[in-house]
Amino acid sequence: MSKYVLALDQGTTSSRAIIFDQEGNIVSLAQRPIDQIYPHPGWVNQDAEHIWEVTLSVMKEAVQQSQLGISQIAAIGITNQRETTILWDRATGKPVGPAIVWQSRQTSHLVDDIFRRGKAERYQQITGLVPDAYFSATKILWMLEQDPEVRRRAEQGDLAFGTVDSWLLWKLSGGKVHLTDYSNASRTMLFDINELEWSDELLADLNIPKHILPGLCDNSGIICHADSSILGAEIPVAGVAGDQQAALFGQTCFSPGEAKNTYGTGSFCLMNIGEKPTHSKHKLLTTIAWGINGKVEYALEGSIFVTGAAVGWLRDGLGIIKTSEEVEQLASSVKDSGGVFFVPALVGLGAPYWDQYARGTIIGITRSTTAAHIARATLEAIAFQTRDVVEAMIADSGIDLHELRVDGGAVKNDLLLQIQADILGVPVVRPTMTEVTALGAAYLAGLATDVWADQQDLKAHWKEDRRFEPSINADQRESLYSTWKRAVERACRWEKPTE
């Protein structure tokens, strides 16, 4: 009998549930948006109950749409927006306050404190991360410091911390498990990626009680069973990974040197570096790709905070497009950006700049600048930021990039991918399946439940849709890129740190 896998992709802007067949084809897909809460400039919050309700509803919808019997679904795989921090009451299962989203800058001052105390390097040695408000650690601290009652309940063991994977596992299992996987743990800035355990040293440094943390589980293996009240049967949850690591897996980048870039709210370029956690010398992150059957593999990561979200801002903030898709037509209506450069540092800058206080900058505007030039500059900014991290990755790994595999919500935009090939100077390759994040989660779950035999089996599913070749010469490319670097300089350190 054919087997199917249900993947839950809980992203920053939406939850998707996708059922895959054994060839890796989509049988059904349901998607609904996640409400964003912006209480103050630079803050980004979400409601954890809402995240669960939306995820539950798309899961039910995808199963219904597929017309499959529930017994045909061999496993559930989970993948999630990473770092987003949730604290909940173990007894009631209710979240304590809003979830603090990975993009939120509300804890920048707590990170400044780590730097002021001269501890940044130590954090990096232990966790592989450049200290930043992006990661969960200072978000947890912020929640504990906001309210003495929250701190008291946490100390007493009443509260549980989790990233979105833990929250979904808790909810799916009916409150039976409090776990996280290696890939998500490695994004908390509390996990020792060398020793593969929570760091007592960093927990003590931030005064975070260890017992609020989840236990660890493999990325592939039976983790728990979905409560039968949810889909009518106890389906095994057999795969879980942070969305960027899941995309690396879905793109079948199983060997050292293989890399992908995912274009969603932000963009995340990851390269498999094998079994040694080599530390970056060029301000990239070292992160856990996955841990399966006791074997942990690592990746280098360039995290770009705002790419698709900049297109979202053109839509919701400026109102110059009605849908994100419209950006392609608007940007195509001009041959270049007319000298306009947009540094979309809307929530600071991630790799390789790590400037919490950079802010968005549009520069080079003249009397002839139009909305179309700004739209084109936005797509170019996505490509320039990718070049920034790809250059760092080549410098770190010593491996030359011959092509870039891409995926994510924004890669249906052909113009974006052409601009990307032009700015990088290497071909950009889009696979036929662009829901690679969900596919990666399905693969992890399906490998543990005999839907697929091994990684070789998965490699056979990957097919190229289109290859975008560079179409500008090296002089044009370098001239554009050096102007981008000047624009970034103007955006850096704009906001004043608060004490």
Ligand SMILES: Nc1ncnc2c1ncn2[C@@H]1O[C@H](COP(=O)(O)OP(=O)(O)O)[C@@H](O)[C@H]1O
């Ligand atoms: N055609 C397009 N061109 C450029 N950006 C797009 C396009 N379609 C969607 N996007 C952007 O992609 C993002 C959604 O991608 P998705 O992978 O679903 O994100 P996430 O997983 O971060 O929620 C949004 O920020 C949206 O503005």
Ligand SMILES: O=P(O)(O)OC[C@H](O)CO
């Ligand atoms: O939900 P996405 O696709 O924007 O991914 C967010 C990343 O996991 C943040 O680290």
